[in-house]
Amino acid sequence: MIDRAGAAPATPLPRLLPFAAWLSFLVNVIIIGTGGAVRLTGSGLGCPTWPLCTPGSLVPTSELGYHSLIEFGNRTMTGVLSIVAVLVLVLLWRVRRERRDLFVLGWVVFAGILVQAVVGGVIVWLHLNANLVGFHYVVSLVLVCLTAAFLVRMRTVPGPRERSVPRGFAILTHVTSLVLAVTVIVGVLTTGAGPHSGDANVQRDGFDASLLAHIHAWPGYLLVLLTVVLLVWARRGGLAPAASLTALLAVQCVQVAVGIYQARSGLPPLAVGVHMVLASLTAAAMTVVVLRLKRPADASSRA
Numbered sequence: 001m002i003d004r005a006g007a008a009p010a011t012p013l014p015r016l017l018p019f020a021a022w023l024s025f026l027v028n029v030i031i032i033g034t035g036g037a038v039r040l041t042g043s044g045l046g047c048p049t050w051p052l053c054t055p056g057s058l059v060p061t062s063e064l065g066y067h068s069l070i071e072f073g074n075r076t077m078t079g080v081l082s083i084v085a086v087l088v089l090v091l092l093w094r095v096r097r098e099r100r101d102l103f104v105l106g107w108v109v110f111a112g113i114l115v116q117a118v119v120g121g122v123i124v125w126l127h128l129n130a131n132l133v134g135f136h137y138v139v140s141l142v143l144v145c146l147t148a149a150f151l152v153r154m155r156t157v158p159g160p161r162e163r164s165v166p167r168g169f170a171i172l173t174h175v176t177s178l179v180l181a182v183t184v185i186v187g188v189l190t191t192g193a194g195p196h197s198g199d200a201n202v203q204r205d206g207f208d209a210s211l212l213a214h215i216h217a218w219p220g221y222l223l224v225l226l227t228v229v230l231l232v233w234a235r236r237g238g239l240a241p242a243a244s245l246t247a248l249l250a251v252q253c254v255q256v257a258v259g260i261y262q263a264r265s266g267l268p269p270l271a272v273g274v275h276m277v278l279a280s281l282t283a284a285a286m287t288v289v290v291l292r293l294k295r296p297a298d299a300s301s302r303a
Helices: 017-040 066-095 100-125 130-154 167-193 209-237 242-264 269-291
Strands: 161-163 294-296
Touching: 017 066, 017 130, 017 269, 066 100, 100 130, 130 167, 130 269, 167 209, 167 269, 209 242, 242 269
Parallel strands: none
Antiparallel strands: 161 294
C-alpha cells in the first residue's frame, strides 16, 4: 500500500522507527476489529462501568461472563495503542526538529488515542448511544489514516512539496476521497440502524436499516468506478499514484464482495466485522493515494 518512490530522507531516522510506525498502523487497525467484536457479540456493556470494569474491580469478575472478557480485551488494546504511540514519539525525539512533520503526526495520533479512551468511557456511561458509537468508529478510522500518512511521510524528504500529477487528476482524486467519506458515513448510519447494537437492550438510532443499506451501496459503487478511472489515467500517464491506486481498487473489490454477501446473508457478525476492518484499510489506501499527488519540490533536481 506504500509506494517506494521518492528520495531518501536527508536526516537518518532511528532504525527502529519503521518497525514502530508499522506496528502503530497495525494496532490501530486491530482495535477496529476488537471494537467490532465487542459490538457484534453484544458485549458493549460487558464491563458496565468505566474506567473500572465493575464498581469494585478494574478487571472482569467471574460473575460477568465472557462478554466482560471481550469488552475488557478491547479496553486493554487502548493501552497497547498508547504504548506504541509513545514509542514512536521517543524514537523521534532525536530528530524532532529535522522531522517536525513526523513528530507532529506522532503527537496527533497519541492525542487521538487519549480522546478515543475518553469517548469509549462516555459511551459506556450513556449505555451505548448509537451516535457516539458511530463517532467512536470514525475516530478510529481517522487514526488509521494518520498512521498510514506517517508511513508515507517517513519515506519522503521533508520540506516544500509540489504537485506531481495533472491538475484534473488531483481534483478527481479529491472528489473520490469525498465519495469515500460519504460511503463511510452512510455505512456507519446503516450499522447504527441495524441489529448489531452491542447489547440486546440498546435501542438503535431509528433509521430504516434496509433503506440505508441500499443508499450505502450507491456511493460505494461510484467509489469503485472513480477509482478505475483514476487507475487507468495513472497507468497511461505513468503517474506516481498508480501503484497505490491498484492497492486501493483491490481492497475496494473485496469490500464490495463482502458487503454484498453480508446484505444477502442477514448480516452475519463475522462478515460485518470484516467489512468494518476493510473500510479502514480502504481509507488508509485512499490516504496514500492523496499523499502521492505531491512530491518534494526538489525531487526533480535530485533525479
